[in-house]
Amino acid sequence: MLRRVLACLLLALCSVAAHAAEQWGVFEVELKGPADGNPFVDVQLTARFSNGAQTVEVDGFYDGDGAYRVRFMPPRPGRWTWVTHSNRWPLTNKQGEFTATPPKPGNHGPVGVRHQHHFGYADGTPYKPVGTTMYSWAHRGNALEEQTLKTLATAPFNKVRMLVFPQTAGIDKHPPEHWPFAGTPPANWDFARFNPAFFRHLEQRVGQLRDLGIEADLILHHPYDDKREWGFATMTREQDDRYARYVVARLAAYRNVWWSLANEFDFIRTKTDEDWAHLGRLLQRWDPYGHLRSIHNGKRIYNHAEDWITHVSMQHGMAATEASRAVLFREAWRKPVIFDELKYEGRHDRRWAQLSGQQMVHAFWATTIAGSYGGHSEFIPDAEGLIWLAQGVALRGESPPRLAFLRKILDAAPAEGIDPIDAFDDLFIAGQPGRYYLVYFGDRAPTEWLPKLYLTGLRDGQRFKAEIIDTWAMTVSPVKEPLQFKPQGRYDFVAPNAIKLPGKPGIALRLTALDTPAGPGARPAHDD
Amino acid sequence: MLRRVLACLLLALCSVAAHAAEQWGVFEVELKGPADGNPFVDVQLTARFSNGAQTVEVDGFYDGDGAYRVRFMPPRPGRWTWVTHSNRWPLTNKQGEFTATPPKPGNHGPVGVRHQHHFGYADGTPYKPVGTTMYSWAHRGNALEEQTLKTLATAPFNKVRMLVFPQTAGIDKHPPEHWPFAGTPPANWDFARFNPAFFRHLEQRVGQLRDLGIEADLILHHPYDDKREWGFATMTREQDDRYARYVVARLAAYRNVWWSLANEFDFIRTKTDEDWAHLGRLLQRWDPYGHLRSIHNGKRIYNHAEDWITHVSMQHGMAATEASRAVLFREAWRKPVIFDELKYEGRHDRRWAQLSGQQMVHAFWATTIAGSYGGHSEFIPDAEGLIWLAQGVALRGESPPRLAFLRKILDAAPAEGIDPIDAFDDLFIAGQPGRYYLVYFGDRAPTEWLPKLYLTGLRDGQRFKAEIIDTWAMTVSPVKEPLQFKPQGRYDFVAPNAIKLPGKPGIALRLTALDTPAGPGARPAHDD
Structure with a gap:
């Protein structure tokens, strides 16, 4: 230990000598490195963390202005050492160590599959998802986003489906402050350069969800670029892969992250099933913690038997109306099934957003009896036209208190699930x-x-x-x-x-x- | 041609010089070869058939008493030549030719998948399955079997699910005349030696179904050895593979054959899902005609996404009661779905055989509306205790005339299916x-x-x-x-x-x- 500290002081072999991080918290190393060329593409950086018994290799990432970061979620408490590898001298062979402290109250670790059809936190606590969807809540500016967080603090939801890329709906009144790539909207992007400010903002929001005990089901791709002008759905495979790897490098250390490859994957007509399987397998390989992975359908159901899929993220309003229907998907794939989209509570002229509060609550109970889980959202515009489904902010429907009631019942049910x-x-x-x-x-x-x-x-x-x-x-x-x-x-x-x-x-x-x-x-x- | 005939006459290079077979009929070559040792294991025999544009390689098989046969289903009319290959001199490099005549009326060729969720014959005629199950009808002796054939001649069914291996039920009163392996029941078998008489009998029955326009959904494995004494479900993988290959060599040339790997596969606790996938892929490789392949479940549903599976052979009574349920399996796998077992019309103390005629007919209509297909059988014992499900012989239920009526409606519906x-x-x-x-x-x-x-x-x-x-x-x-x-x-x-x-x-x-x-x-x- 003394020798390593000395080495750090004398030879600048590490930038962080020794500090603490919580088990399942985010430990971060910051390194200074080259800012010339395109560091997002030119520089490879990894780090190997070890506690003697277990070794975890993670990707670092470029965060702009010559700053590189490596993030690590310690899976065990105790002393961890680390060493970096890079194709650039200033970033390679940096070393350090730190002690992971036991998790603080409320930190149960990441969620995984338990008992074949259910979920649990890493510390053994059962996790019974009662989720909602707010696609663009983190693209709407601090004022609205902080209102959303206040709403979530007393809402029943312990999972939020949210987009990484912005969507068109709501963008006129509340345009995103940041965009994921260097450049300017609508279409002047350099897909080879990420915008660190965008991702720092996203991470802040994911971290705030974590602190509220809410899982962040991050949607990597979606078809909601209504004018087909931004081009995020028409990147090349190389660009898609780099984007996914960057997201994993930045966010995998957040214990509450889940990976959702797409929303309504089949409405993204620029990718094939093989593209999705390719991306799913890359996430499986790149994410050292094995966060949950899924893909959400529009009308055509994905082959959820593929082994990179940890659980079924289903859109199917009709199947969710009856336990005898919903159970068939569970039987078909023998994985956990979440009906992340079972139609929305709402007053919309489209039939997918016309559920009464009673119908929404019924669908949650029906999917519960089917040994699976429901998913909420609502399409009830306020005076300004804001809706929970797109912006978050405020809940106006009748189902949320009843979903809170259901959640209490689920939490009191057997740990093995229903x-x-x-x-x-x-x-x-x-x-x-x-x-x-x-x-x-x-x-x-x-x-x-x-x-x-x-x-x-x-x-x-x-x-x-x-x-x-x-x-x-x-x-x-x-x-x-x-x-x-x-x-x-x-x-x-x-x-x-x-x-x-x-x-x-x-x-x-x-x-x-x-x-x-x-x-x-x-x-x-x-x-x- | 003259040269080849001469070669045949002079050098005995072929046993069959030139004769005719129907397109999609069975062309057969008989060769004399060694009877010593164990020809089933020791002798490899294949033949290559060619019409100049297309080449088909098929396995031959040993039929006992020094007789070897090669069977071929000509996929096109016209002149075909053939040549054998073997690891035994008397069987190798035999050659011949024949002319495949156009198919006779009623011969539409083998059935395959059409329009993703439906079926059609090779000649383009749609095939709308209205199937039934009679597990052991071909193990019950000529008297009963001929009665069954008479019943089938006027019944509505165009597909029969039937076992290759005998089952226990009904065996006391009507024991099988033949057994699939050399030896004596219950357990004195040489799994390395087949009993040609058993298979000749099976082929006769399959051929009679064909002549009635009925597809034979041949079940290779089942769990109905109630005393666990015969050992057909506990053969080694090598024995299983040899059995499957022998069945393919003998029966693939019958145009009405479908391969069902198992009935209630999950009740055969001596095989894993990996064993089934292995066997399914072998059938895919060995059968030169690509006959339909499926696997039928008990309570646990197989992963029908596997690519060797051409269609879903489903047991699910509950799902078949409602189109809104049944359709979910079609959506899950995007393959044709046949509810081969949706409970039985019957008067049995077990709940899987208590459907009224009305319920059976309803299930057929519900699965039809779901864009899939039903499957019939009945458990209504006669005075002697014979039931259609096990023995065939006679129908006593109320549903068959209504299924004939449905079949007329299906046959008049669009060729693309419902x-x-x-x-x-x-x-x-x-x-x-x-x-x-x-x-x-x-x-x-x-x-x-x-x-x-x-x-x-x-x-x-x-x-x-x-x-x-x-x-x-x-x-x-x-x-x-x-x-x-x-x-x-x-x-x-x-x-x-x-x-x-x-x-x-x-x-x-x-x-x-x-x-x-x-x-x-x-x-x-x-x-x-």
Whole structure:
């Protein structure tokens, strides 16, 4: 250690001798290097971080004005050393070390896939996405953006889908202050030179989401250049690759980043499926932390079986209206499914933005019962024409408080997630066999339910606490008597006492086991 | 030619000098060769067929008693020459030629994928599958098998799913006369020696199906060795591969063969997904004609995106109950989808065989509207306990006449197939935009319909003939006045006159254009 500090002082072999960073925080090294030529293209810079047991190699990036940075998200606490490599003398063989401190409260690390169809933070905390979309919220200037952050602080959302590149909608009244490339709008760009100010601003916003406990589902490409004038969707493969690598180098150390290759990929008619697979595999290779990767469709669904895809980011309003529909995508790909776009709550003349608040809340519950997840946004213009979908700023719909209510229920549900219970016929019950059930009646509005559950995991005589959930009124009403189940026929367990229900739509039941469930021996044979 | 005949006569360079075979028929060469050792393993034999423009290389096979055969399905009429290659002198460099005559009536060639989601014969005739399953019909002895063939001759089915290996069910009363390997049941097999008599019998049955115009969806592996005693599901990969190659060598020249790698693949717990993909790719390589290839699931759905899979062979009763569900698999994989198992019409204590005739017919119509296809079978035991699902023999259910009625409707529909029209919301209309529509009301039993169609392909003022279809009573009733459509709002065309409907379940409408449709310019923008 002393020797290394001396080396630093004497030989300037490092610019950062030793400081601290949180586990899963952003540790950053700043280096001075050449500013001539085109550093974005000419200079390669990587750094290798090691704690003795684990080595992580990350890309550095040029941040303008002769400044180079290397960012690292320590996956473990403790002492880490680093050394750089570059094709330029002033940037290579720089070394240093630092200590990663344990994560502060609220820092659970990056989110990954858990239990095949669900998500969890790196520290083991389950993550149940209740996401929203605000495409251009970070392109609208500080005044609006800070309002958006205030709104998010009390909103139910723990994931935001957002564009890297600006979109056309809303741009007349609130043009972006920064653009991603050197040059001037609309089309005078040097795609070989990034605009560091643009990315610093984006990072600030991503960091603020992180500090609010919100995942940033960053959309790298989109078709919303309505006049086809900027050219971000018609870059060459080399330009696309460089852009993606620059974004990864800058942002992968932010623990709350997810990579969404595109929004409505099939509406970007300048790229083929092979282009997307190529880009997805590059992200898989370049991102040393394996942040979640997905691609979101318009009308044509991508092949989500491809191995670089960690979870399904689905647009499908029709499938999200019913658990029996939504579950089929989960079965098709055996990955987590998020219906990131299931139509929007709104008052728009386009049919994709005409959901009532009730319909939005219903779709979230239906996708929950399907063992998958919903996604919110709204298209309800204010007096100025601002909409949450494009700008963020303020929520005006009726669904958000009900989504907050749902999120509380999800957070209290089993850590393994909510899985469909027996989708052999119409699916309306989900949970964890023998332990926890949500029974969701949707539009059927029954006045009572005769308790009947598929047998897996249940024990003869097992008792359950029952609660009636009004998904719209946001109430949880306990049923007085516990339910006691016994086997009936080949497939079911039943409890004798019918549960009275309020006879209106959007009612659910929550059943929580009071006794231990049966062992795996109770599982029926494969052929039912 | 004279020279070749002379060569044959003088040098015995060929066993078959010149004879005729139909295009898409089976041309066969018989050669005498070694019977010592194990010819199934020791002897390699291939033949190259050429018509000058096209060359096809096929495997030969050992048929016992020193007899070797090479079978070839001529893909074109005209003169074909052939030459063999073998690692045994008596079998190599045999040569000959023959003339493939034009196909006889009823011979349309093999079936392949057409229009992405549909099927057609090689001669261009559309093929609309209305299939059934009779797993072991060809293992039940000549008396029963001939009854089955008689039943099939007047049944609606143009595809049969059938096992190569015997299954346990029904075996006590009707044991197989032949077994696929040398040896004796239950477990005394030499997996390195096939039993030619077994395969000759199978071929006879496949050929009889062909002559009835029925495709044979041959299932190579299954989990129905209930006592786990025969060991056909626990062969080594080498044994599995040799078995598949032998089946291909014997049967690929039958134009009506489809390859189904497995029934309920996931219930065969001795093989992994990688094993199936391996086998699928081998079939793709070995079958020179590219017969259709699929794999059928139990509860866990296979990754149908794999490129060796030509179409989705789906078991999913729940998804087949509604077009809005069934269509999602089509969207997921963008291949043809056949719901080969959508539960069975029957009276069984298991819930997978309890469909009423009405439910079976409904599922066929629902999958049709989804732009996919249904699959029939029944579990209605006769006095002796025989069921169609396992033995064939006789049909006892109520659905077959209604499936014959549906098949007539499908055969009269556009050659391009029936595709969903706008699945943005609940899907109940399918057809070809601007030309032909089926509107299927399922269980909703309306008393009238206000004609409304999604705009694509429609022309202002375009007229349609309307007919009311009763899918159960099997009637088609013309609506007197033609419908005349005009645009309404952003998405629809409407006609003013409400159509009176009988207010019972299972009613459909068929709309056939009386005027030419609009051009592709009428297609709406991508964002609806």
